[in-house]
Amino acid sequence: MGGEAIKAYQYFAYLLSENYDAYLCVHQRCEEEIRGHFPSERLIIVDEDKLDIALWRSRFGKLLLTQYFFLRAKKTILAKNFHNAIWHFVSPISPVEPRPVPRGIPVVIGPLNGNITYPSGFQNRLSARSKIVQRMHRPAQLLCRAVFGDKRRAHLILNSGFLRTRQSLSWAGVRVGNTLDVVDSGLPEYISKAKPIAHHGRNGRFVSLGRLVDFKGHDLAVRALAKCPDDTTLTIYGEGHERSSLVALAKDLGLEDRVIFAGWLDHNEIVQTMAQYRGFVFPSLADANGIVMQEMMMLGLPVIALNWGGPSQLATAESAYYVDPINADQVVDQIAAAMTELSEDGDLATKIAKNARQIAAEKFVWSKVGKAWADKYSELL
Numbered sequence: 515m516g517g518e519a520i521k522a523y524q525y526f527a528y529l530l531s532e533n534y535d536a537y538l539c540v541h542q543r544c545e546e547e548i549r550g551h552f553p554s555e556r557l558i559i560v561d562e563d564k565l566d567i568a569l570w571r572s573r574f575g576k577l578l579l580t581q582y583f584f585l586r587a588k589k590t591i592l593a594k595n596f597h598n599a600i601w602h603f604v605s606p607i608s609p610v611e612p613r614p615v616p617r618g619i620p621v622v623i624g625p626l627n628g629n630i631t632y633p634s635g636f637q638n639r640l641s642a643r644s645k646i647v648q649r650m651h652r653p654a655q656l657l658c659r660a661v662f663g664d665k666r667r668a669h670l671i672l673n674s675g676f677l678r679t680r681q682s683l684s685w686a687g688v689r690v691g692n693t694l695d696v697v698d699s700g701l702p703e704y705i706s707k708a709k710p711i712a713h714h715g716r717n718g719r720f721v722s723l724g725r726l727v728d729f730k731g732h733d734l735a736v737r738a739l740a741k742c743p744d745d746t747t748l749t750i751y752g753e754g755h756e757r758s759s760l761v762a763l764a765k766d767l768g769l770e771d772r773v774i775f776a777g778w779l780d781h782n783e784i785v786q787t788m789a790q791y792r793g794f795v796f797p798s799l800a801d802a803n804g805i806v807m808q809e810m811m812m813l814g815l816p817v818i819a820l821n822w823g824g825p826s827q828l829a830t831a832e833s834a835y836y837v838d839p840i841n842a843d844q845v846v847d848q849i850a851a852a853m854t855e856l857s858e859d860g861d862l863a864t865k866i867a868k869n870a871r872q873i874a875a876e877k878f879v880w881s882k883v884g885k886a887w888a889d890k891y892s893e894l895l
Contacts, residue, residue, distance in 0.1 A: 624672030726754030
């Protein structure tokens with residue numbers, strides 16, 4: 515499960531643990547993965563049909579797949595005649611994408627976390643499509659406001675995207691009083707209660723985790739490794755269409771033995787696996803939040819991240835190694851310097867990890883995050 519999926523999954527688990535009378539509505543394609551994790555009577559399954567498959571196989575029809583699910587989910591839920599029910603649209607996180615908000619029913623949307631793009635020094639990496647999407651954000655939001663008005667009619671919008679998302683929501687016609695700033699996601703107990711990673715002496719092993727796509731910036735981490743001492747290594751967990759180019763980059767830089775492409779990592783193995791590393795390299799160019807950074811902060815693994823987007827709001831200069839995203843060469847040099855310093859200094863790694871874990875414990879556990887989201891339910895009813 516990726517960030518959005520694991521967030522919805524864990525929040526629903528929180529609601530059930532707090533004895534909320536809650537139901538989870540998902541598509542049939544998710545049923546096999548979540549069946550057994552929750553009571554079957556608490557799941558509302560929207561069956562797959564022929565149009566689902568046709569949209570999925572169509573290059574342009576795929577863009578309508580979420581909306582088609584929403585419309586069918588709305589029909590399925592309304593048929594159950596729930597009384598005094600709140601509809602909470604947890605996913606997707608986009609502040610633009612419309613939801614079929616039912617009339618006469620309290621609606622919560624979010625947390626929303628969008629309106630983010632690459633730093634100015636990395637605009638040359640944007641594809642033509644991404645540049646168009648970036649320019650069309652405000653016009654698309656104004657159009658959705660006029661045609662759908664879903665965010666404007668919602669009773670509460672949870673915002674975890676700070677000022678950039680608030681700006682987008684203002685274009686959607688959302689009143690400031692209908693918005694609540696919240697933490698984007700929480701951490702499950704097996705992470706929040708895990709023993710902190712111990713750092714002693716020298717350790718040149720670093721790790722990165724995420725889809726192998728351009729905005730994750732894995733190439734910056736690989737290039738930085740080439741500037742580190744020869745015994746420094748980088749393990750990259752994840753898969754994606756950039757894998758072949760990253761493998762080629764590592765080979766060109768003579769790093770075949772120092773960059774390990776480890777494939778997907780099961781989320782249940784994250785605590786044990788991360789204990790062997792000295793730091794987490796997270797050079798994402800356009801992450802709206804960074805759930806994986808929250809996890810590393812709680813586990814006590816120092817994070818090297820760009821001072822940009824969501825990651826810039828999760829920690830402080832004392833609890834993470836922040837790199838200013840001026841341009842690619844500068845980012846590579848600063849990541850390399852951070853990796854080199856951290857690998858040599860176990861005491862420094864311990865200090866950063868301790869500060870980060872304190873923030874994570876105060877802000878990121880689901881018992882606090884979930885409560886902040888759900889506290890408004892009683893008011894809406």
